[in-house]
Amino acid sequence: xxxxxxxxxxxxxxxxxxxxxxxxxxxxxxxxxxxxxxxxxxxxxxxxxxxxxxxxxxxxxxxxxxxxxxxxxxxxxxxxxxxxxxxxxxxxxxxxxxxxxxxxxxxxxxxxxxxxxxxxxxxxxxxxxxxxxxxxxxxxxxxxxxxxxxxxxxxxxxxxxxxxxxxxxxxxxxxxxxxxxxxxxxxxxxxxxxxxxxxxxxxxxxxxxxxxxxxxxxxxxxxxxxxxxxxxxxxxxxxxxxxxxxxxxxxxxxxxxxxxxxxxxxxxxxxxxxxxxxxxxxxxxxxxxxxxxxxxxxxxxxxxxxxxxxxxxxxxxxxxxxxxxxxxxxxxxxxxxxxxxxxxxxxxxxxxxxxxxxxxxxxxxxxxxxxxxxxxxxxxxxxxxxx
Numbered sequence: 001x002x003x004x005x006x007x008x009x010x011x012x013x014x015x016x017x018x019x020x021x022x023x024x025x026x027x028x029x030x031x032x033x034x035x036x037x038x039x040x041x042x043x044x045x046x047x048x049x050x051x052x053x054x055x056x057x058x059x060x061x062x063x064x065x066x067x068x069x070x071x072x073x074x075x076x077x078x079x080x081x082x083x084x085x086x087x088x089x090x091x092x093x094x095x096x097x098x099x100x101x102x103x104x105x106x107x108x109x110x111x112x113x114x115x116x117x118x119x120x121x122x123x124x125x126x127x128x129x130x131x132x133x134x135x136x137x138x139x140x141x142x143x144x145x146x147x148x149x150x151x152x153x154x155x156x157x158x159x160x161x162x163x164x165x166x167x168x169x170x171x172x173x174x175x176x177x178x179x180x181x182x183x184x185x186x187x188x189x190x191x192x193x194x195x196x197x198x199x200x201x202x203x204x205x206x207x208x209x210x211x212x213x214x215x216x217x218x219x220x221x222x223x224x225x226x227x228x229x230x231x232x233x234x235x236x237x238x239x240x241x242x243x244x245x246x247x248x249x250x251x252x253x254x255x256x257x258x259x260x261x262x263x264x265x266x267x268x269x270x271x272x273x274x275x276x277x278x279x280x281x282x283x284x285x286x287x288x289x290x291x292x293x294x295x296x297x298x299x300x301x302x303x304x305x306x307x308x309x310x311x312x313x314x315x316x317x318x319x320x321x322x323x324x325x326x327x328x329x330x331x332x333x334x335x336x337x338x339x340x341x342x343x344x345x346x347x348x349x350x351x352x353x354x355x356x357x358x359x360x361x362x363x364x365x366x367x368x369x370x371x372x373x374x375x376x377x378x379x380x381x382x383x384x385x386x387x
Contacts, residue, residue: 009046009078016040018076019050022068025061026175026182027101028150028227031069034097038087046080048073053089055097055177061185062086089177098180101225110221112232113251119229121254122285122367123247125277127269129160129238132290133259135337136360137235138166139346140257143364145189146348149230152183154220155194156247157237158213163194168344173197174224181224188349193220214246221250231368239269240276248280255285257328257367258317260309262292267309274317274325284325285370287314288363292330295355304333329363331356 010018019040020032031037031052039051050069054062070082089097112119124140126133134157145151155163164170167186174197175182183191195216226232234254237243247254256277260270274284289310294302310327317325331337334356340347348357 009042009044010048010076012040012042014076015042015048015050015073018072019069022065022072024055025064025068025185027055027225028185031065034100035093036089046078047083048076048079048081049083049085051085051087053087053093055089055094055182056175059175061175091178094177097177101180110218110250111226112221112229113253117253120231120368121234121251122231123156123234123236123251123254123256123277123282124259125236125244125256125273126238126259127240127271127273128266131238131259131261131266131270132331132337133238134160134162134166134235135341135346136257136259136288136290136331136363137233138163138341139337139348139357139360140364140367141190141231141233142188142346143348143361144231144233144368146361147364147368149368150228151190152226152229152232153190153192154217154232154234155192155196156217156220156234156243158195158216158243159237161194161196162341163192163235164196165344166341166346167192170344179223181219183224183226188346191226193224195220213242217243217246218250238273240272244273244276245280248277248282252281254282255367256282257285258287258313259290260287260313261290261305262303262309263306264309264312266305267312270309270313271316274313275320278317278321284317284321285367286326286328286363287317288328289330291333294333328366329359331359331363 019037020030022031023029024031024034027034036053038053041049050073052065052069066084069084073079073082111117112121124133124137141151141153153163155161169184169186172184174184183193184197185191258270258274260266277284287310291305294304296302314325314327332355334354336351336354337347337356340350347354348360351357
C-alpha cells in the first residue's frame, strides 16, 4: 500500500495511470501493459522518477519512449520534474513479454491465416517487373493509413526488396526480442518488414531457392509481432514463382490485386499472375492499370504505352473465374510518383492533389470499402454424404 503523497503532488497510482497512455512505438501497446514500467517514485517536492525497461539494449526508439514518458508524466498537476531511467529487460521478463504478445501461445502461427482474423490481406501481384507494382503497394498502404486504418506491409519481393527505401526507412533495422521481431514503424504510421532489413548488410545479395524463400515468407508473417492490423499488404515478386505458391498455401484468404500497364505484352503476363492466384484459391479483387497515360503541361492526354491493357486483363480474368473482376484505377504516368519513391515520400503523402495520387487514394477506398466476398475463395468445406 503506497504512502499518501503530500498535498498537491500526484500519487504513484496517478503517475502509473498516466504512463498507461504511453505506447511502445514498435509494439504499439501501453508500456504498463507490456511490463516495461519497472519502478515509479514521487518525491515530496513533486519530482517523479520512472524506470522503464527496454525490450533490448540499444532500442532504436528509446529517445521516443523517453520523450513520451516525460510528456505524459510532466502534464500531471503538481509535477515539478521528471527523471526517466532506461533499463533493459532480463531473459525472464522478455519471455513474459513474448507470452503476452502471443496471447499465451508458444507455438508460432500466422495470425492472418486464423479463422477469426479480422485483418484484410491484400497481395499486390504483377506478371512482369517494371510495371510499378511496388509504387502502387506503398501508396495504397499510406492511403489506407490516412483513412485511420492500422496498416502493415510485408516486402515479399525477396530479390527486389524496395519497400524500406520507398517508406523512408532504408537503413532501419527491426528490434528483436529473442525470436520475436518487431516491424519497423515509419513516419506515416505504416509498419513494414523486409528481407532487406534482416540482412547483415544492405548491399548483400539474396540468392535463395524454393525452401529458403518459403521459410523467409513464413518468418515475416509468423515471427513478426504485427499487433491488431486492419490491413496487411504484401508486395509480391513479379511472375508466378515460389513466393506466389507459398502465399497461396499459407494465406489462402488473401485478396489479390493485379497491376499491369496498358501495353499488350504486360497485359498478357498479368493475366497469368491473376490466374495463378485463382489456382491457389485466392480471390482476385481487381486490376490497377499503372502508367495508364501521360498528361502533358498543355492538358493533352498521351497514351505512351498504348491502351486497353487493364481492360483486357479484367475481362479475361472475369471470363475465366466466373465473377466480376474490375479495373479499380488507371494511374497516370507522373514523374512525382517516381520521385516520391526515390525520396521515401510516396506521392499520396508528398503531392496528394496530383491526378496519380487521387487515383491511388480512390483505389484504396475501393478496396477497404467493399466486403470480402466469397467469389473465387476456397471455403474449406468437404461433403460428408451423398443425397
